[in-house]
Amino acid sequence: SxxxxxxxxxxxxxxxxxxxxxxxxxxxxxxxxxxxxxxxxxxxxxxxxxxxxxxxxxxxxxxxxxxxxxxxxxxxxxxxxxxxxxxxxxxxxxxxxxxxxxxxxxxxxxxxxxxxxxxxxxxxxxxxxxxxxxxxxxxxxxxxxxxxxxxxxxxxxxxGHKRYEPANPGAFKAARKRIYNKVRTSPGVKTLRKMGTSQLVDPVNETGGLSNRNYTSGRDDNLSEKLNGPSFMEKLWDGGNRRRSCRGCAIQCSHLAVVEAGKYKGLVHDGPEFESITLLGSNCGINDPAVVTQAEHLCDSYGLDSMSTGSTISFLMECFSRELITSEDTGGLDLSFGNADALIETIHMMGSGKGKLAFAADGNRDAAARIGNNSDDLAMNVKGLEIPAYLPQAARGQALAYAVSDRGACHIRPWMYGKEAFGSGNPLECGGKGAMVWDGQMLNAILDSIGVCKFLLMAAAGLDDLFDLYIAAAGFDMGRAEFDLIGKRLAVLTRAFNNHEGFNRTHDTLPKKVMTEGKSISQADLDLMLDEYYKSSGFTKEGIVPASLLRELEIS
The missing domain is CATH 3.60.9.10 (Aldehyde ferredoxin oxidoreductase, N-terminal domain)
Structure with missing residues (x-):
């Protein structure tokens, strides 16, 4: 359009x-x-x-x-x-x-x-x-x-030299005290403090969702056992005690890596976190924590999204393995899965804009268009945004979340994998996932809009605690129902923006790999989940926000 x-x-x-x-x-x-x-x-x-x-x-x-x-x-x-x-x-x-x-x-x-x-x-x-x-x-x-x-x-x-002044200091202090009490006693906080999100590597691998070699499978024990939390703790994080936390954080999930031996000796870098560990690591066939840390450090230095960079390089590696591109196209690089030097050199080309593979800095959708030869069948993205670390075929709700997220494939709008793979339900069931994804999108929109890190809710505090804190800080005369409505309004508004830009049901889809390989998701399965999602959200069957819904939510 x-x-x-x-x-x-x-x-x-x-x-x-x-x-x-x-x-x-x-x-x-x-x-x-x-x-x-x-x-x-x-x-x-x-x-x-x-x-x-x-x-x-x-x-x-x-x-x-x-x-x-x-x-x-x-x-x-x-x-x-x-x-x-x-x-x-x-x-x-x-x-x-x-x-x-x-x-x-x-x-x-x-x-x-x-x-x-x-x-x-x-x-x-x-x-x-x-x-x-x-x-x-x-x-x-x-x-x-x-x-x-x-x-x-x-x-x-x-x-800045000003102070944060809550509207109701007494209520604010009471809400803050309840939150800190939960943080101090939460088992989830203790694990995050030791391993951060790297704690996910083993359980995600064991449940078949740890993407490796351009999302060709979701389990590889040889890769996961060398990239898991204990490996990073032992080799780079001083047993989990070396951290660089966000301002005032009591959870302190972010670690400071120091490489003390090998090719990258002397490197000091924050992290890496689960997504980068997977997408720059196992998804590229890499199993060395120091290499993954160097790769993420370069992404940060050049100002590149480490997730999309890893996903795009893994796409190029599969193209190379299928001879859709050759060493002539890569500037002489052997872009085979597991080649750490090729991974690092490709990031340099993408970041600097110099070299045969500089074009990859525009993502795997554009790279596939340039390479041709049906390589778009291998490009794992939704609406152009590269798919995160969780293999879509391993959890139907997470796959649906990738398909309908307002910004393209996103693992936290909502994070369905934890509910599906680590909960009591069946991650391969399609029924009920549309409603779950819509509820999760509304919840995440609330958290994003009020200015808190999601780990607070995941590890310790409940939404009631955040509501009390929000009301005390802002001084709004607002009931809990209206607070919950914030999430719905935001999720509907961003969808309406995308509708205005020409997006509809036809764009809420998944890559060909997801729908043809492994525990594939059929078009019928996706349609079932989309129908339920649109019904739960109030969108039309074509994925359009009706004017009546905008009026109902008072955003029209």
Missing amino acids: KNRSSKPFRFLNRSRMNGPLTGAPVTNCVNFAVCAKSPLTGTWNDSHCNGWWGPELRFAGYLGIIIKGKSNLPVYVNITDDHVEILDAADLWGNDTFSTQEILKKRHSTDRESRVLTIGPAGERMAKLACVFAEYRTAARGGLGAVMGSKGLKAIVVT
């Missing part, structure tokens, strides 16, 4: 938004979102990030920033409380994310450490897999670093 063909770089508004709890003096209240139309998918995209930058923006006095237009020359924005200035970034253009962060922290050093959000070389050249980097965390999915690069905007530096 005419709307879908419009370029995202002409979609001038780009926002970085905090939730009302971002910066609150409570564990996990650190989330902010980077929002724009995605250059990778053409859909709505809000990519979330934790860490330190979002709270600092709140301390400077802002709930969000909306950026319009573009600069003809490289610039960055410096915010210190009420003072905002746009400064020359010519000396920063071309720098990686880590060096940019270091330079700007020194340049704007005051009585308080400045916090830096930036893009790397991939974003500068508007690669579709470009992410936004902020204080060792990334708003990674959907290519929003490319939108920032299209505006000539290298970075945003924030320094």
Whole structure:
């Protein structure tokens, strides 16, 4: 349609938004979102990030920033409380994310450490897999670093001196106390603190969902036993005791890796987490924690989404194994599964834009279009966004979530795999999954909008706790039913945006591999789940938001 063909770089508004709890003096209240139309998918995209930058923006006095237009020359924005200035970034253009962060922290050093959000070389050249980097965390999915690069905007530096002031301090303290009591006694928190999300490697592999070799299967014990939580703890994380947590976090799931021997000796890097471990590791046939850590470090340095990068390289590796591309196409690289040097060199090409495989920085859908030879049958994406680590065939609800997510294949909108594979139900059953996915989307929309890390709900606190905290912080006269309605309104609104851009039921689909290989999902199975999902959400059978639903939710 005419709307879908419009370029995202002409979609001038780009926002970085905090939730009302971002910066609150409570564990996990650190989330902010980077929002724009995605250059990778053409859909709505809000990519979330934790860490330190979002709270600092709140301390400077802002709930969000909306950026319009573009600069003809490289610039960055410096915010210190009420003072905002746009400064020359010519000396920063071309720098990686880590060096940019270091330079700007020194340049704007005051009585308080400045916090830096930036893009790397991939974003500068508007690669579709470009992410936004902020204080060792990334708003990674959907290519929003490319939108920032299209505006000539290298970075945003924030320094704030204000305090977070809840509307009802007494109620706020009471809600906070209940949350901390749950965090202190939660077994889930203890496990996250030791292994982070790497704890998922073994159980996901055992349940057949650990993608390996471009999603050709969901179990490989040789790969998983070398990439699991205990392996990272022993080799890189000092037994799980070396961590670099987000601001004020009591869970502390993020670990600091130090490579002490081998080719990458001396490397210091945050993480990696489960998704990168799988997509840069097992999905590329790699079983060395140090190699995976180096690969993710390079993605962060160039400003690339590590998930989509791993998925795209695994696609190229399968193309190479099937002789759809040759060493002549790869610049002489032996792009076989398990070749660690080829993995690292491909990331360099994607990040720098130099070399035969630089084109892969626009994702596996574009790469398949370039390669041809029916290679799109091997490209694992939905609406252009590369599929995450969980093999779709292993859990029908997770597959449906990939198909209908507003930003393309997403594992946390909602995270169905845990409910299906680790719960009491049958992950291969299709019935009931449509309603489960819709309920999960509404819940996740609430969490994303109020500014909290999802691990708080997963590991300790309940939604009732967050409701009490939200009401005390914001001072809204709101009942629980209206609070729950936030999620529905947001999920409907982003769907309506995508409808406006030309998306409908025909785009809520799955890659050919998922529907033809392994425990495949038939079109009839997918249709059954889609029908149930649309009925639960109130969308039409064609996946369109009716005007009556917008009026009912008072967003029309």
